[in-house]
Amino acid sequence: MLNLHHLNSFLVLEQTGSFTDTAARLGLGQSTVTQHIQRLEKSLGRQLVSRDTHHVRLTTEGEALLGYARGMLDLNSKVSSLFGESRLRGRLRLGVSEDVVASRLTGILEDFIRLHPLVDLELTVALSAVLNQMQDAGDLDLVLAKRHVGETHGRLLYREPLVWLARDPERMIDRTDALPLIAFPSPSITRRVAQEALDGAGMSWRIVCTCGSLSGLTAAARAGMGVLVQPRSMAPEGLKEITGDRLPTLQDVEFVLISRRGADAALVEALSSLITAQIAPQKQG
Incomplete structure (x- = not known):
């Protein structure tokens, strides 16, 4: 056996x-x-x-x-x-930012459905700001998303640097025209951080590709269309980090869990504990 x-x-x-x-x-x-x-x-x-x-x-x-x-x-x-004596049932509405889905969500969901097979999970993937708006409207019970450094909403999981990424970093930073950016549509935290960093350094830029899907942005970056900004640990394969001082340093972002007041506390805690155990240690390793 x-x-x-x-x-x-x-x-x-x-x-x-x-x-x-x-x-x-x-x-x-x-x-x-x-x-x-x-x-x-x-x-x-x-x-x-x-x-x-x-x-x-x-x-x-x-x-x-x-x-x-x-x-x-x-x-x-x-x-x-x-x-068993403890049986979680019901529906839990989870909102997750696009970049987390692409890199870390699978293991969390596998563990959750194995431990709590009677819970129905409703998953929404969107930009962090959109998820926050949906939760404020009562449409989401738990949100895993990013926030700007200095903001206080949510329970902090970890803080991580944003980095500039490109298929061919040398070709991108040697350009004499405006820096081509590949970005999520507004409101996007990574887009805003990138634009503010370039404006603060007095560098010209233009958005050459906008997409609400990270897979779409990644495809554009891999095609050599421009520069993409992502958390360092979530950098897609096929892209290289642009290092040195040719581009300004980007502000960090923070990943947080936000639960809706009035949501089923047992369901929220069951999923929150898995997320906390599996996401934060990956950042530290």
């Missing part, structure tokens, strides 16, 4: 690709996570992960186990929810 705790460590390891990050997410010692994987491998008589100094990857046998492991844990969660 496979141990469910060992399977859970295996699934989280697949998500993080790191024994250190898996231990931090689960609140366990790294040696304990290692033991879980070793005992799981011993039970099955197969090597499930391959390790080197930089990466942890699943073997072919490990890939084959993934679906079964998820199914076993999902079934266990459903049984526990149906017959």
Whole structure:
């Protein structure tokens, strides 16, 4: 009989690709996570992960186990929810800013639906300012979004620098005309920070591409259309950070959780605790 705790460590390891990050997410010692994987491998008589100094990857046998492991844990969660003393039910309306969805939301949602299968989650993805407006109107129960440094609304998760990104940084900063910007439409925190930084440095700029989707902005930046501003840890693949003093330093942004007054406190706390545990440690690592 496979141990469910060992399977859970295996699934989280697949998500993080790191024994250190898996231990931090689960609140366990790294040696304990290692033991879980070793005992799981011993039970099955197969090597499930391959390790080197930089990466942890699943073997072919490990890939084959993934679906079964998820199914076993999902079934266990459903049984526990149906017959356990504490059963969360209802609907939770979550608003998440576009850049967080692209980089970090999958693991959070996987854990939430496994732990609370009877909760219906309604997800809205939009700019931070739009999410705040929707919550003020009573349309969202919990918002995970950005705010400017110095603002006080919400519960601070962490603070992170914004960076300039481009496919070919040298070509962009050697231009003699206005700096081409790729940006979310207004109101956008990253757009406003970029514009204020360039105006403060006396540099000319123009918006060459506007899109409400980060995937659209990323495609434009990868095509070499211009410069994109994003939190450093959320920089899309295929883009390089523009370093040095050729462009002005950008102000940091802060990521916060904002709960609606009157929302179901148990549901909000259940999801908030997962977000806090999984997002903030990634920034520190």
